[in-house]
Amino acid sequence: TFIQLQSTEEKMRLLRDPNVARIRMVRNPYIRASSMYLSSHSIRYVTNPPSFDDWIAQLHYNKTHGGRVRSYHIPQKEFCWENVGLQFDYIVKVERQNYWFPCFVEEFNLWRYVMRGWNSSEQCYLSTPDVPCN
Numbered sequence: 001t002f003i004q005l006q007s008t009e010e011k012m013r014l015l016r017d018p019n020v021a022r023i024r025m026v027r028n029p030y031i032r033a034s035s036m037y038l039s040s041h042s043i044r045y046v047t048n049p050p051s052f053d054d055w056i057a058q059l060h061y062n063k064t065h066g067g068r069v070r071s072y073h074i075p076q077k078e079f080c081w082e083n084v085g086l087q088f089d090y091i092v093k094v095e096r097q098n099y100w101f102p103c104f105v106e107e108f109n110l111w112r113y114v115m116r117g118w119n120s121s122e123q124c125y126l127s128t129p130d131v132p133c134n
Helices: 008-016 029-044 052-064 094-107 111-116
Strands: 023-026 090-093
Touching (some): 029 052, 090 094, 094 111
């Protein structure tokens, strides 16, 4: 189910349905922050990017003083639905994807989607030693 296409009421109904698997993908916050820094500054500041410390300080200032905070700068804990009592069946770490992804695909019978690509022109979303794309 594509949850982003549902109304809030429908999201909550689906997420509380015991027949719907609730999966939370989390990312190491330090890796996430460095990735956001690199991706947001590699394009805009070719010659003089702010330091990582200055960038973090600016994010904190924006958040605490009502400035602009992009949705991907929000800490993961603030958009994981725990504030409405939602509990997850699976919590998987993005950085360990090579370990859990084949089991995940098998459990939810997603092979046909994985083998055709994931919103890209690639033939395969993820190749692991146990699950090659060919």
